[in-house]
Amino acid sequence: MSPTCGQVLPILQKLEKHFTVEEGDTVFVCNLKQAVWGNLSKRYQSDGIRHFLEEATALDPRFKHxxxxxxxxxxVKEKLMAGKLTESEQPTEYAHGEDGVTMQSEEKRQQRENEEGEGTQESEEEEEQPPPCKKAIMSPLEELFAAEDDLKMKTSSSNSTTSIQHQTDRELKMYQEMPPTMTSDDPAAWWWNNRTTYPLLLEVAFSYLCVQASSTPSERVFSTAGDTICPERSCTLPEKADMLIFLNKNC
Structure with missing residues (x-):
């Protein structure tokens, strides 16, 4: 199993204890510990990278504590809520006047006057203008209850946001109170097995678990691709090459 970003900070915490200078250490050991930890402590100092590693650690069931x-x-909650609100479809709104009545009757009247009048010559500027967007035609019943429908849309959207926020708080509380899993467990398999318990957190967790902690796995894929696509296989199609590399790394 390839190392994930959720392991970086716990490993650094453990290494800091190992490389702490103790009373019985010799001068050589003290210098070695200071040199090694001095190099490691300078890494991951950027706020953006640090926050990403902290969130990845929190979403790793082995090291969340x-x-x-x-x-x-x-x-984590802000990112989850932002993703859900972005995915939710925005309700289609109609143009209403101050009295809640659509402006379609006014548009139809103007169109009728233009059709009855004498045809005018179109200027070059008018020809260059793009055609106006077509608006959805509302039935008389929809026009009559347009104001009430708008209120229903706003109420439904507000209830949906409140429901997502409540479910997010519930999942986060359950996840925080759950005891951490064993270090040998696969975090991706754990999240998949608990996908019905944490459906919202699952999507955010997978977005962090897919990030590798080092470039070693990607370098191995490049090496495999170099062995697969050789001069003797110069006629291999790209689709077949992708399948061969995938089978080599996953079977």
């Missing part, structure tokens, strides 16, 4: 900054859960 090692998160020191409590604000990481607020960031």
């Amino acid at each position: 090692k998160v020191e900054d409590s604000t990481v859960w607020d960031r």
